[in-house]
Amino acid sequence: MFGGWLYRKQRRRLGLGAIAIAGAWIAWNEAEVPSAFRGVRAPQPGPLAREAGLKLFEHEWTVADTLSKGDGLGPVFNDRSCVACHSQGGIGGGGGIEHNVTTFEAHPVPGRPEVQGGIIHAFSVSSDCQESRHSLNDFFQVVPGGVTIVGTCFVQKHDFDPVRSDSINSTALFGAGWVDQITDRAITHNARLRAMASLGQVIGGNLESVPAGRARILPDGRIGKFGWKAQFATLKEFVAAACANEIGLGNPLMEQARPYAHHATQKVERDLDELQFRSLVAYVGTLARPIEVMPSDSSDRIEAERGRVLFEKVGCTVCHVSSLGGVDGVYSDFLLHRLTSSEDLGGYREVPQVELPTDHPLADEWKTPALWGVADSAPYFHDGKSPTLRAAIDRHQGDASAVTRGFVSLSERDQNAVIAFLSTLKAPRQEKPAPRKHNAPADYFAMTR
Numbered sequence: 417m418f419g420g421w422l423y424r425k426q427r428r429r430l431g432l433g434a435i436a437i438a439g440a441w442i443a444w445n446e447a448e449v450p451s452a453f454r455g456v457r458a459p460q461p462g463p464l465a466r467e468a469g470l471k472l473f474e475h476e477w478t479v480a481d482t483l484s485k486g487d488g489l490g491p492v493f494n495d496r497s498c499v500a501c502h503s504q505g506g507i508g509g510g511g512g513i514e515h516n517v518t519t520f521e522a523h524p525v526p527g528r529p530e531v532q533g534g535i536i537h538a539f540s541v542s543s544d545c546q547e548s549r550h551s552l553n554d555f556f557q558v559v560p561g562g563v564t565i566v567g568t569c570f571v572q573k574h575d576f577d578p579v580r581s582d583s584i585n586s587t588a589l590f591g592a593g594w595v596d597q598i599t600d601r602a603i604t605h606n607a608r609l610r611a612m613a614s615l616g617q618v619i620g621g622n623l624e625s626v627p628a629g630r631a632r633i634l635p636d637g638r639i640g641k642f643g644w645k646a647q648f649a650t651l652k653e654f655v656a657a658a659c660a661n662e663i664g665l666g667n668p669l670m671e672q673a674r675p676y677a678h679h680a681t682q683k684v685e686r687d688l689d690e691l692q693f694r695s696l697v698a699y700v701g702t703l704a705r706p707i708e709v710m711p712s713d714s715s716d717r718i719e720a721e722r723g724r725v726l727f728e729k730v731g732c733t734v735c736h737v738s739s740l741g742g743v744d745g746v747y748s749d750f751l752l753h754r755l756t757s758s759e760d761l762g763g764y765r766e767v768p769q770v771e772l773p774t775d776h777p778l779a780d781e782w783k784t785p786a787l788w789g790v791a792d793s794a795p796y797f798h799d800g801k802s803p804t805l806r807a808a809i810d811r812h813q814g815d816a817s818a819v820t821r822g823f824v825s826l827s828e829r830d831q832n833a834v835i836a837f838l839s840t841l842k843a844p845r846q847e848k849p850a851p852r853k854h855n856a857p858a859d860y861f862a863m864t865r
């Protein structure tokens with residue numbers, strides 16, 4: 417027994433030693449990092465650009481729209497305005513599950529080593545442009561499994577369908593201009609600290625530590641921080657993609673989405689000119705950041721404060737880092753994690769034909785979402801399948817299993833305190849409420865699923 421204790425003690429020393437060495441290495445390596453943290457300021461609204469941007473954000477686009485320099489809405493699109501999907505808690509908020517967008521990825525197969533991806537658009541302006549999950553297999557064909565011989569046995573291999581699709585919930589855009597200013601270095605610095613701490617814990621005998629997660633490194637070397645898969649590095653690029661894909665608006669950074677059945681390269685004029693595009697980016701980039709609203713009742717306030725402490729104590733802040741890159745109260749590490757339980761993996765268990773490139777996120781890797789404003793952005797998780805904060809917490813398996821166990825082992829009162837704390841994280845107050853209309857474009861051609 418004494419031997420076991422000594423052994424544990426040695427392991428702990430080794431663990432602490434590893435952390436100390438790692439700490440010294442990071443301190444030396446990242447000596448100038450603090451400079452990357454300075455200079456995060458409230459994005460400055462240029463009132464004119466902002467006003468014009470708001471108008472574009474709310475505008476319901478039509479084919480051959482008068483605001484457009486090109487063909488207006490479409491040819492393929494998911495809705496007719498930005499605000500249709502971004503309205504919860506005010507203009508620029510998240511969206512309900514009815515506004516989810518279907519994304520797809522065609523995994524590599526022999527003869528096509530690259531991953532291809534995009535959106536299966538829900539609507540089109542003409543029936544011949546309609547897209548569907550089914551018709552994607554005309555372009556990314558199922559690889560027949562056939563029979564292989566292993567030893568003396570014939571083994572039937574399953575067919576391999578390279579197309580994966582996901583239903584994705586729209587994110588709130590409040591504070592996006594702040595997130596835009598978080599530097600790559602701030603993200604990698606935190607990731608390295610986490611990796612070292614996690615390694616130290618493992619060496620110290622704690623096999624329950626939370627794996628560090630990884631930054632999404634884009635093909636050009638920058639780090640992605642926007643999107644559930646961290647697929648874009650800057651707000652401007654995401655806005656360009658949203659215009660092109662969600663509404664079909666070509667802009668200075670990106671051509672409008674073309675229906676994938678069409679190979680026509682016919683040139684169309686951009687829908688948005690430089691000034692319009694810049695105004696829209698300025699509007700989204702200056703949406704106020706979410707706020708913390710403490711309950712007015714003093715005993716409720718004490719519970720919420722206790723919840724904040726417990727949130728940290730059980731380890732939620734390991735991933736939902738409260739302050740990153742000088743942005744306080746953001747509650748994210750902007751790293752990819754795998755929270756999926758094995759039952760949740762579904763079809764992804766099939767063995768792919770060709771491995772994904774190592775920098776590419778796995779099917780069940782998702783970026784830690786910022787929790788600011790979370791009280792006003794239900795439903796939760798990338799697919800919007802968790803209707804409440806409690807359901808979202810319970811769904812944390814995989815990398816977060818140890819933390820979830822810690823949360824579940826709290827008393828009911830303590831668990832409620834954590835939820836009370838999360839409920840203080842609200843969308844910013846706005847003078848003007850978001851329009852309540854849902855402009856589901858019934859008069860266009862809907863996707864056949």
Ligand code: HEC
Pocket residue numbers: 473494495496497498499500501502515516517584585586587588589592641642643644645651654655658659662663696700
């Ligand atoms: C059909 C619904 C829909 C419409 C219309 C739409 N969006 Fe989105 N938006 C989404 C979804 C879904 C996501 C999450 C996508 C992802 O992470 O891959 C998203 C994410 C974003 C993000 C990334 C936020 C972040 O922090 O990661 C930005 C920026 C954005 N949208 C801006 C816009 C703008 C600007 C418009 C109008 C040009 C627009 N969106 C129109 C559904 C929509």
Ligand code: HEC
Pocket residue numbers: 626727730731732733734735736752753754755782783784785786787790793795796797798799805808809812815816819820823834838
């Ligand atoms: C290992 C990292 C990790 C830990 C630890 C962790 N989370 Fe998360 N959290 C995530 C990721 C990643 C997602 C998004 C998963 C997805 O969409 O598939 C998420 C999603 C959420 C959401 C939903 C947010 C939204 O906008 O949809 C809430 C709420 C949340 N976490 C709260 C918590 C709480 C409370 C704890 C502690 C009990 C915790 N998390 C611990 C990584 C983590």
